[in-house]
Amino acid sequence: MGLADLHIHTIYSYDGTCSVPAVLKHVKTKTNLNVIAITDHDAIRGALEALELAPKYQLEVIPGCEVSSRDGHVLALFIQKPIPPHLSLKETVLRVGEQGGICIAAHPTAPGTSSLDFKDIWNALQDPDVRRILVGVESFNGGLVYTRQNPVVEKQSQSLPLAQVGNSDAHILRMIGQGATLFSGNTAQELRYALEAKTTSVYKGNGLNGINVMRDYLPHFFLRKFGWVTHNHHPQDPLRLERLSRVMSNQ
Numbered sequence: 001m002g003l004a005d006l007h008i009h010t011i012y013s014y015d016g017t018c019s020v021p022a023v024l025k026h027v028k029t030k031t032n033l034n035v036i037a038i039t040d041h042d043a044i045r046g047a048l049e050a051l052e053l054a055p056k057y058q059l060e061v062i063p064g065c066e067v068s069s070r071d072g073h074v075l076a077l078f079i080q081k082p083i084p085p086h087l088s089l090k091e092t093v094l095r096v097g098e099q100g101g102i103c104i105a106a107h108p109t110a111p112g113t114s115s116l117d118f119k120d121i122w123n124a125l126q127d128p129d130v131r132r133i134l135v136g137v138e139s140f141n142g143g144l145v146y147t148r149q150n151p152v153v154e155k156q157s158q159s160l161p162l163a164q165v166g167n168s169d170a171h172i173l174r175m176i177g178q179g180a181t182l183f184s185g186n187t188a189q190e191l192r193y194a195l196e197a198k199t200t201s202v203y204k205g206n207g208l209n210g211i212n213v214m215r216d217y218l219p220h221f222f223l224r225k226f227g228w229v230t231h232n233h234h235p236q237d238p239l240r241l242e243r244l245s246r247v248m249s250n251q
């Protein structure tokens, strides 16, 4: 079985604390993930950078984006161009389909962030074109305190005719893989087949607990506010703090 984390943020999200090479280095050296997707908020630049760097780190990367649809957050995978925010769920999904991509409903009903509710997902799925493209639901999101181990979300997700997906929604390195999806195979293409065939299952990590928040998230969040992020200059180098402006200007 392969393991994938399809919801990871980088410095191209306003709240991300690690550069793309830092994510790739961490995934390669500290996790057993076979496939990852970079999904910044309404931005695709980090995903394209990851796709370019992936061979250097010997990783399978899916280009993606977390789209702020009018109805809530949607993960768009296998896309090449940004998807405009603030469209309806249905319009967002169809735009992703035009690029040959697929969608996953991110953290349904999660409080404190813009989230789809199950009624919206059911309504959208009445359209056969949407059903072909919206193939999965995040029944476990490791990055949200309120939805961690939430049995209601998990149960409602299982009643949908969609692939069950676990993701980390990582904004710090330590969170990557704390929520993932098990699938038959180990490549991005095999993962896509498994999502479309609805044969995936959820791996639940520890989620965002108090220790993560105090030890990693808050310090890195404040460092980001002051212009510092975690970066990796070269695959063989150790991770280190670097000026955000310098990382951006080198891209």
Ligand SMILES: [Zn+2]
Pocket (backbone or CB within 6 Å): 066, 073, 106, 107, 113
């Ligand atoms: Zn979100």
Ligand SMILES: [Zn+2]
Pocket (backbone or CB within 6 Å): 007, 009, 066, 169
């Ligand atoms: Zn997210």
